[in-house]
Amino acid sequence: MPLFPVYKTWNINAVKARGCTITDDKGREYLDLYGGxxxxxxxxxxxxxxxxxxxxxxxxxxxSNAIVNPLQERLAEALTRISEYPGYALFLCNSGAEANENAxxxxxxxxxxxxxxxxKRSFHGRTxxxxxxxxxxxxxxxxxANHHVDFIDLDDFAALEQAFTQNQxxxxxxxxxxxxxxxxxPSAAFLQKIRALCTVHDTVLILDEIQSGYGRTGKFFAHxxxxxxxxxxxMAKGMGNGFPVGGLLIAPEFKAVQGQLGTTFGxxxxxxxxxxxxxxxxEEEDLMSNAARMGSLIKNEIGHFSEGISEYRGRGxxxxxxxxxxxxxxxxxxxxxxxxxxxxxxxxxxxxxxxLPPLCLTEQEAETFxxxxxxxxxxxx
Numbered sequence: 430m431p432l433f434p435v436y437k438t439w440n441i442n443a444v445k446a447r448g449c450t451i452t453d454d455k456g457r458e459y460l461d462l463y464g465g466x467x468x469x470x471x472x473x474x475x476x477x478x479x480x481x482x483x484x485x486x487x488x489x490x491x492x493s494n495a496i497v498n499p500l501q502e503r504l505a506e507a508l509t510r511i512s513e514y515p516g517y518a519l520f521l522c523n524s525g526a527e528a529n530e531n532a533x534x535x536x537x538x539x540x541x542x543x544x545x546x547x548x549k550r551s552f553h554g555r556t557x558x559x560x561x562x563x564x565x566x567x568x569x570x571x572x573x574a575n576h577h578v579d580f581i582d583l584d585d586f587a588a589l590e591q592a593f594t595q596n597q598x599x600x601x602x603x604x605x606x607x608x609x610x611x612x613x614x615p616s617a618a619f620l621q622k623i624r625a626l627c628t629v630h631d632t633v634l635i636l637d638e639i640q641s642g643y644g645r646t647g648k649f650f651a652h653x654x655x656x657x658x659x660x661x662x663x664m665a666k667g668m669g670n671g672f673p674v675g676g677l678l679i680a681p682e683f684k685a686v687q688g689q690l691g692t693t694f695g696x697x698x699x700x701x702x703x704x705x706x707x708x709x710x711x712e713e714e715d716l717m718s719n720a721a722r723m724g725s726l727i728k729n730e731i732g733h734f735s736e737g738i739s740e741y742r743g744r745g746x747x748x749x750x751x752x753x754x755x756x757x758x759x760x761x762x763x764x765x766x767x768x769x770x771x772x773x774x775x776x777x778x779x780x781x782x783x784x785l786p787p788l789c790l791t792e793q794e795a796e797t798f799x800x801x802x803x804x805x806x807x808x809x810x
Contacts, residue, residue, distance in 0.1 A: 439767065446473030449787050449794050451773065459767075460797055463775040467608065467640045467747070467785035470667030471710040475789075478670055478706040485702040493693065500701035507708045508678065512649050514662065517678040518685070521696030525639035525665035526554025528675040529602065531690055532661045533558050535683055536600035536633035544577040546592055546601045546632075550610030551580070553602060553637055562602055564610070583607070584619045593626050600633040601626075605641035605651025608785075611777040612742040612749025617655035624657045633660045639675075643667035644711050644788055646744035647721030654744065667788075672703035716788035720745040723790045730799045737806040748784035749777060758805050770801040 442454040449472060451459045461469065471478060492498075505519040522528055537543055545562060547553070553562040560569050561576035579596065581588040583603075592598075601623055607613040615623075627634040636659035641651035643664065648654055650662060660682070665675035675695070694700070711717065724745040732741035737756050742749040752759040759780055766772040766782075775783035786794075 448472040448474075449790055457771060459771045459773055460794055461773045462784050462786040462790075462798060463773045464667075464785050464787050465671070466775070467645065467666045468669075468671055469787045470643050470645075470670050471707055471714075471716065472787045472789040473671075475670070475706070475710055477710050478703065481702050481706045482672070482699060485698055488698075490699050491694070491697045494691075494696060498696060498698065498701065500698055500705065501696045504701050504704050504708075507705060508676075511708055511712065512662075512678065513653070514658070514678050516681045517662075518681070518683070520677045520679060520690060521700070522675045522677070522692050523673050523695050523700075524554070524675045525637075525663065526556040526559040527692070527695075528639065528663035528665055528677050529553045529559045529562070529635070529637060530556050532602070532633075532635045532663050532677055533562075533600060534690065535661060535677075535679065536635065538686075538689065539633060539683060540599055540631055542597055542599035542632075544579070544596055544598050546579050546581070546596075546598050548603055548607075548615075549580050549582050550607055550613060551602075551604060552607070552609035553604075554639075583613060583615045586619065586622060589619075589622060589626065593630055593632075597630070598632045600635050602635040602637055604637045604639075606646065606743060606747055608640035608747070608783070609777055611751070611781045612747060612783060614651070614742065614744065615655075620652060620655040620657050627660070635659060635661045635663065637663050639663055639665045640785070641747055643707070644717035644720055644745075645747045645785070647717055647724070649717065651744065651747070668707065669700060669703040670707050672700055674700040674704050676704075711788070714789065717745075719790070720788045723786075723792070723795050724748065726792060726795050727784070727799060731802055734803070734806070743784075746784065746786050746788060746790060750782040750784070752780040752782065754780050756806065762805055765805055766798075766801065770798075770805075772798055772801060 443451045444454050445452045449461050451461050547562040549564050551564045553559040557573050560573045561578050564580055636652045638650045660680045662678040668674050738750055739753045740751040766774050777783045
């Protein structure tokens with residue numbers, strides 16, 4: 430039976446990984462500056478992560494949410510502390526798309542509305558409601574297309590005001606920083622305006638921190654740079670360092686109703702153990718501060734490299750490098766980084782390199798990337 434070929438893949442067979450290094454079956458080592466779409470937050474095969482998961486697997490790996498799981502309560506306590514969202518409740522699920530689906534349901538249950546305001550270049554997942562909120566018609570089937578969604582541009586204050594004047598929204602959903610959309614950050618003033626309008630109009634503000642959260646920008650959630658609070662925050666990716674886990678932080682104004690939400694696998698013992706290990710390492714190794722420092726290092730070294738970069742975007746270790754299409758190195762840069770420099774990166778469109786490395790990235794590893802990046806452009810002079 431063949432695999433269903435929906436992915437573009439590189440012919441690389443990874444057999445082990447540690448920290449920011451991936452090793453293939455031929456013994457070649459690669460610097461991982463993409464973390465599998467921002468999933469690897471504390472580094473591959475971190476010893477705390479491996480130890481705690483192994484020990485938990487020897488005890489119990491899974492049972493349903495029909496019984497008490499103290500690990501869920503421990504995770505909720507840890508998230509309250511590190512996220513600075515006291516009083517909020519935690520609902521656990523399995524992925525970012527599932528987190529967003531549940532957030533949308535809660536919003537609609539709360540105010541009885543069915544229309545959502547989202548943003549151009551957004552990406553919120555590939556399940557039915559999430560894909561309808563994703564600004565990419567090529568992945569939205571006729572089945573997905575019947576949701577009531579409006580799209581406006583980030584930082585378009587006039588369009589935002591007009592949207593609220595013309596419609597009653599169940600929710601506004603916005604990424605702390607757009608990932609797939611090219612590492613585009615809404616301004617603090619724009620997020621503050623969304624917050625104010627949502628409050629006035631009894632609209633639920635959902636902050637999608639699936640890619641931009643978990644310390645990647647130097648704060649636990651990217652939207653905290655704007656000084657606002659969401660009604661619901663959705664999380665996944667770096668939450669489990671590779672173990673599938675997602676979650677929602679839910680404001681105390683939402684009252685839980687038994688049976689309203691549910692999941693078979695969400696919040697299982699292994700998922701909670703993985704998530705607890707991630708938070709432990711983030712705090713003990715001060716990885717949020719490291720993300721801010723390494724991001725500043727990379728920005729200072731190549732952020733003004735105007736010969737090859739038209740714009741440097743992002744915060745911390747969520748970086749978008751928009752390349753100049755006229756430069757002869759731009760068209761092949763990502764492939765050159767991988768095949769010649771043995772450096773994994775991501776992309777967001779034709780000429781945007783996306784960097785989402787583990788938060789444990791070292792100065793030496795950052796310099797390895799910076800050196801090769803500059804060489805790629807200098808050699809094409």
